[in-house]
Structures are given as structure tokens and as C-alpha cells.
Amino acid sequence: MSIVAETLWAVARGLPLTVGIWLASVATGLVAGVLVACARHFGPRPVNALLLAMVETVRGVPFVVQAFLLYYGGPFIGLDLTPILAGWLALSVYAAAYFSEVFRAGFAAIPPGHTEAARLLGLDTRQIIARILLPEMALSVLPALANLAVILIKETAILSIITVPELTFTVSGVGSATFAFAQTMTALALSYWLLVELTAHAARRLERGIARATLGTA
Amino acid sequence: MTPPFLLAEKLERRVGDTQILGGIDLSVQKGEVVGLIGPSGSGKSSLLRCIAGLDPLTGGRVLVEGRVPMPGDGTVGMVFQQFNLWPHLTAQENVALALRLALRKPRAEAAERARAMLDRVGLLKLADRRPAQLSGGQQQRVAIARTLAVEPRLILFDEPTASLDPELTTEVLDVIRGLAETGLTMLVVSHEMGFVASVASRAVFLDHGKVLVDGPARSVFRDAAEPRLRRFLSTYLQRVAWAPDPAAAVPELLPAAPGGFSLLDAAASPPGEGLPLAVPKSGA
């Protein structure tokens, strides 16, 4: 097979996993992020302090070190995961830490009176979060969330180091096998560039659409 | 003697070094409309918030119909200075939400009731508008409809017109006056003296976290003997009347008339101390 064909085949093999792990991590990260933000916003102070420490730790340690910790260190605490599972888990935790900060800022931006009025009218905390706070801040947090999601696409490349067969792994594999580094690495760079630009573009379109739908103004 | 509808005993609220409420006693009968007046920082809003259960008390207790009210149990409703409408919902949805979620009414029934409430405040035509598309006065009226919908036993109004442009104040005050005439038990904190004097059956003057004057509205305004109250009322009037003339003869008292008010007995005021002025009847 020619180098070009091998590279394209590698892209075809690796890209779905890249996108798959990315989507799965974003989904898990969003859910976990909202839960953490709720716990920090509504919970008792010690809980807030503990979660703050955890969030700052995840945000402060390089992702590659966290991936190593989980994949290589995991078995020592009974967490023997396959590369893909470890990759998804590590990326989800990383994502959740960043997403939770965005949601926290979203909560803080809502006038406390909105929550007070809801409470006086009889809504319980779960209803307040789901029907008032989250919809209200949906528009304001969307740009930051979309931004983070796009950044996470790039972080998936690091998972190649713990042998997750995603895009970087498959294409650089072709490179090492054929020594055609220039072509393969260029193809790799271009693939990510395209992927990131397209996703960023789609995210902007999504924001505009939601703006029109929720507040009646674009 | 029937136990009071609302009983506040020795309410105290201390935050850090500040004594916001320093021992307040208040009892309100069913159907009374009580106006709370006083300078800023006197604790009026804090008092309302403590009765509603939004801010914790450091001393004393509140009883409504013999029970301690908890926020959301349907006892106490509140209309806020900032309206606090939920921006992502239409007017009708704002009013209906609590009916559906807290009172668990089916969607159709909640919608019907919400529309009835909006009609009561004169806004049925704007039911499908979002708050951003409503004027301040309209937003506040929606907020009132929202509070009425859950049929609270006691409604608190925390400076309901303070955030409104003057032209929009009247429409809201009219709605509140209408509610008072239906026999709802209400506590109103307001700087609209004319409104308080004409709508409230009772007036309570607060200063520095304490009740200084508590009595029938008419006499509180007319016979203001307490010097701090006089000072408060006169500075208010001076602001409104723009250029008080100390040499002018102090006018005669006019009785409170519907839609208007006038204040302060000249005879009781010492010369030169913030001379009161009669204010012409405000239009309804």
C-alpha cells in the first residue's frame, strides 16, 4: 500500500475512536460537572472546600500525568482498566473539573432573588436547579462550555501515550513503520486542525440558534 | 381575644457587628394592611425577609396562624423590588410554574389559573411575552400575579415600586390597592408615603432596627409626635417639594382622600425643624 493510502486508512481507523472517546468524555464530564457545581453552590462549606481542592488538583496537574496515574497506578488500587476505559475515565474527570467551574460561574451570575422567589413559591432545590437555574444560565455558559469541549478534542491525542488506538496512535504507528514521518505527521496535524475548526464552527452556529430560541432575541 | 394572624416576637437579627433588627414586636390581624416606613438601613426589608424565612433570625420568633412559616410552605408570599421574574419563561409560564411544580396541578389547570391571575392584574393580553419584552410596571404586575396564584395567607411587598420609573408606579400601586380591598393580609414596605397613608390601615415606623411608632395609618402620619419620624417625613417631603420656604405659613391639615394624601399637623411641629408642607393631591 502506498504511504498515502496507509495514512488514510490509519486516519479512518483512529478518527472514530478519537471522536467516540471525546463525545463520551464530554457527556460524562458535563453531568459530573453540573453535579459538582450544584454540590459546591448548595452544599455545606466542608463539601465545597473538599470539591474545590479536588477541582484545583485536576486542573493543576498535567493531563498526561493524570492518565499515567490512572492507567499505570490504577491496578495498585484495584482499578485495572483497559486503555480505552482508562482514557475515557481520565478525560472525563479532567473535563468535569473544567466544566464545573463554568457551571459555578453560571450559578453565581444568576441574581439570588430568582432562587429566593422560587423557594418562597414552594419549589424544592431539585426543581429550582432544573427548571430555573440551568435554563436561565444555559445561554451564558454555552460559549465557555463549547470552548472547553473543543479543547478536549486536542487532549484526546495524549491518550495515545497510554496506547489508546485513537488518531495519533494509529497515524504515528504508520510513521514509525514506514519512516515516512513528514507525510504522516503532516497528515495528522491537518486532520486535527480540520476537526477542531469544524467543531468550533458548529459550536458557534449552535450558540446562535439557542440564543434565538430561548430569549426571543438573537 | 383572637390570636393575631401574624405574630412577631422580639425579633433579632445580628450580622457580624451590626444589629439589623433589635427586638421587634409586631402583631397583625387577618385582613390588615400594614405599611412599614423608615429610613434606609432601618431594617424594613430585613424584617420582611425574616418573616418570609429568607434570612435567619438570631433571636425571637415568627408565627403565622400559630405556626412557624417555612419558605415554600404556602404561608407567606413576597413581591420583590427587583421583580425576580425568570427570564427564560413567558409571563404565563412564570405564574404557572409553581402551580405545576409545588402544588402539583395538572398543566391545563395551572395554565387556566395563571391566565386568570394575569387577567386580574390586567395583563392577560401579554401572557405569552417574556420579561425582557415587558415594561417594569408590567413585570412587577406579573410578579404579583405569580405570588397570588399560590394563594398565600400573607403577602409581603418589599418596596414594590422602588425600581420603577415614576409613570409606571401608578399601575402597580393600583393593583396593590385592589388587593388590599379584597381583604388580603399584607405588609407593605414602601417609600410611596401617599400610597401607604391611603391604603394601609396601620403604619409602622422603623429606625435602626427598632419599632418607634406603630398605630393607625392616619394618625401616624397626621400626629407624628416622635421626633425621628417627623424628621423622616419632613426630609421626604422637602425632597418631593423641592424648595421649602421656611418663612411660608404652615398649611392646614387636609384629611386623607382616596388617591391622595397630605401630611402633618402644623401645630405639633416646632418652628424651623424641617417644616412640613402640604402636598397637593396626587392623581390616581
Add this chain to the structure above:
Amino acid sequence: MDWAFIQEALPALMRGAVATVAVSLAAIALGFAVGAAIAGASTARARGLRAFAALYISFFRGVPLLVQLLLAYYALPFLGLDIPAIVAAVGTLALCCAAYAAEILRGGLALVPPGTVEAARLLGLTRTQAFLRIRLPIAAQAMRPALVGEAIMILKASSLISLVGILELTRTSQALASSTFMPLQSYALCGAIYLVINFTIMAAFRDRRRA
């Protein structure tokens, strides 16, 4: 807590940490210098310059740093450029930093109220004086949090140059993990050191103007 392990591991890890900090500082310094040029190009009158700046920023922010490093390390020799690994590593880190720095600089300068500059010019300051004495200091203050964030980002990103063989903190931890068969402790300690460096940066640049 295995104190014996920590005691034995610390010296090597600290050497790695020093390398990490040195590399990061070099990358940040170079990065902001290049970034300033890119920021200038992005506001230039020439369409070509603006297009180049946009393309540059898009590329270095769109491609993962790991791939950029692989590209520099493996592909450049094929173009005849035989540069030592460390230069390739720091260079790539710097070029990547430049893309983010350009955005920060552009944003910071845009935040300066035009009125302050107009006032300076009206009072007789030259364009250069107004820029250096008025616009830049005001912008610098506005950019402070973003700059701290960027510094931390580069510090974390520097962990990837371990994959092209540079002996910094992460690489040292990897060696430690494989030689002691204690990856959990090695990487945990490694992470802790990164956190310490981060907190030092944040503490150093904290807003002290709260009298």
C-alpha cells in the same frame, strides 16, 4: 505515606522540576515575544499579514501540542533541519504559546479605554510615549489573570516534551515509576510537585493591591 520513598525520589524529581521550570520560562519568554509580533500582524493594515496571523493562531491552537511536538521532532529532520531535541521542544512550546499570547495581548490592549490614550495624546505625549506609559501598563494590569493562566498552561504543557526525550519532571517520574515499580506513588508525587509550582506562580502574581 511512604516517607522513605519520597526521600529517595525527591532529589531526582526536583532536578526534573528545575528543568520543567526552566523550559517553561524560556518558552513563555520566547512565546510572548513572538506573540507580540503576531498580535501586531493581526491588527496590521496589510491583508496578507492579517491573514498570516489568523492562520498561525488557528493552526497552533487547533493542532494538539503533542502532534506539534511530534511534527517538530520527527518530521523536521526530513526537511533538512537537524536541530537538537531540546531546541525543537522549547521552540515548539514557544510557537504554541505565541498563538495564545497573541490573543491575550490583543484582548488586553483592546480593554484599554480609548479615552485614556486620547487624553495622553492631547496632553502632548507622543504615540510611543502614550503606548509605553499609558496603554501598556493599563493593558498589563487587565491581562494579569490571563497571563497567570497562560503561565500555568505552559507549565502543564511542558510535560509533553518528555515524549521527545527531554529529561524534565514527567520524564523523571516515568523513569522512577518503571525502576521502582511504584507508578502510583511516583506519579502522585509528580503531580504534587506540579501543584506546588502552580500555587507558587499564583501566589506570586496575586493581586496585592487589596490594602
